[in-house]
Amino acid sequence: MSTSTSTSTSTSSPPSPQIAMLGLGSMNGAILAGLLDSAVNPEQVRATTRSAATAVQRAQQYGITVHAEQDDAEANRSAAGDADVIFLGVKPHGIVALAAEIADALKPGAVVVSVAAAISVDMIEAALPQGQPVIRSMPNTPLSVGLGVVGLVPGTHASAQDTETVARLLGASGAVHVIEESQIDALTGISGSGPAYAFYLAEQMAEAGVQLGLDRALAADLAAQTIYGAGKMLVAHQAAGTADAAGLRRAVCSPNGTTERAIHAFDDHGLPAAVQAAVNASAHRSAEITDELRSAD
Numbered sequence: 001m002s003t004s005t006s007t008s009t010s011t012s013s014p015p016s017p018q019i020a021m022l023g024l025g026s027m028n029g030a031i032l033a034g035l036l037d038s039a040v041n042p043e044q045v046r047a048t049t050r051s052a053a054t055a056v057q058r059a060q061q062y063g064i065t066v067h068a069e070q071d072d073a074e075a076n077r078s079a080a081g082d083a084d085v086i087f088l089g090v091k092p093h094g095i096v097a098l099a100a101e102i103a104d105a106l107k108p109g110a111v112v113v114s115v116a117a118a119i120s121v122d123m124i125e126a127a128l129p130q131g132q133p134v135i136r137s138m139p140n141t142p143l144s145v146g147l148g149v150v151g152l153v154p155g156t157h158a159s160a161q162d163t164e165t166v167a168r169l170l171g172a173s174g175a176v177h178v179i180e181e182s183q184i185d186a187l188t189g190i191s192g193s194g195p196a197y198a199f200y201l202a203e204q205m206a207e208a209g210v211q212l213g214l215d216r217a218l219a220a221d222l223a224a225q226t227i228y229g230a231g232k233m234l235v236a237h238q239a240a241g242t243a244d245a246a247g248l249r250r251a252v253c254s255p256n257g258t259t260e261r262a263i264h265a266f267d268d269h270g271l272p273a274a275v276q277a278a279v280n281a282s283a284h285r286s287a288e289i290t291d292e293l294r295s296a297d
């Protein structure tokens with residue numbers, strides 16, 4: 001599989017691995033929603049949360065079995081021990097401890113996929129049995145609606161087949177890029193954190209509409225549909241090689257028209273620098289958390 005290219009979905013019959021989702025918050029929940037919308041059956045999935053209240057809520061939401069680690073100290077080990085693919089979906093500072101907790105319960109060859117920012121492959125591998133396949137990922141929440149982006153970094157013991165299995169699972173709900181670990185902080189700055197940038201833009205567009213006298217629901221719908229349509233159009237044109245973002249932007253700007261005035265306002269208020277600073281801030285924070293957690297060991 002080549003570096004930084006979207007995987008195409010293979011035409012051979014999809015695998016039906018048993019899946020464990022350890023932690024079922026925003027990110028693992030989004031992955032699960034995407035999996036359940038594709039070829040994965042609820043019976044294939046066991047999940048855990050920390051608290052019983054979350055477990056009950058998530059079991060109802062997704063129609064799967066969810067156990068709370070707070071109530072059942074064996075919950076993570078039991079779910080992981082049955083699984084072929086295990087998604088570690090807790091906060092970064094909890095990933096290594098979670099990997100250590102499940103280590104001797106894992107089936108040999110089961111693939112451990114971390115979704116955490118900043119936790120390097122070697123940190124996870126060090127907590128697991130020698131030879132256990134690990135894949136570090138950076139997904140994003142639009143996987144929940146089939147429009148996600150995921151970066152995958154295969155670990156030392158992950159085979160091409162392991163990577164293909166995970167790429168196929170996640171590729172049903174988004175674009176998958178197999179990347180080098182040196183690229184993952186930058187990917188985090190663009191696509192991992194990026195949905196929040198789009199949501200923030202939508203918030204501000206809608207707020208401006210309210211300031212101009214629109215009711216909030218109308219302004220919010222106009223902003224959301226515009227970002228959705230523009231994103232879909234951009235993806236289609238980039239895939240076809242017919243236009244890029246700059247070209248599509250220029251096509252909306254009539255000379256001396258409304259959009260040209262708006263883009264000048266963005267430039268006058270420093271939008272290009274602000275966006276680049278934001279992507280850099282996310283990428284650098286990812287690297288910084290890695291350093292913090294390494295030095296805490």
Ligand SMILES: NC(=O)C1=CN([C@@H]2O[C@H](COP(=O)(O)OP(=O)(O)OC[C@H]3O[C@@H](n4cnc5c(N)ncnc54)[C@H](OP(=O)(O)O)[C@@H]3O)[C@@H](O)[C@H]2O)C=CC1
Pocket residue numbers: 022023024025026027028029048049050051052054055069076089090091092094098115116117138139140141192193
């Ligand atoms: N949110 C995002 O957009 C993205 C997040 N990520 C990564 O995903 C990971 C999770 O983030 P996010 O989903 O936002 O966080 P959330 O707080 O939404 O979810 C964390 C989940 O982990 C559960 N949990 C905590 N400790 C344990 C434990 N010991 N055993 C089992 N479950 C446990 C929590 O249960 P409970 O609710 O009961 O406490 C909760 O379900 C992070 O590492 C983050 O870097 C990556 C890309 C994007």
Ligand SMILES: O=C(O)[C@@H]1CCC=N1
Pocket residue numbers: 117188192193
């Ligand atoms: O904010 C975070 O740290 C996580 C990682 C990328 C998106 N959310």
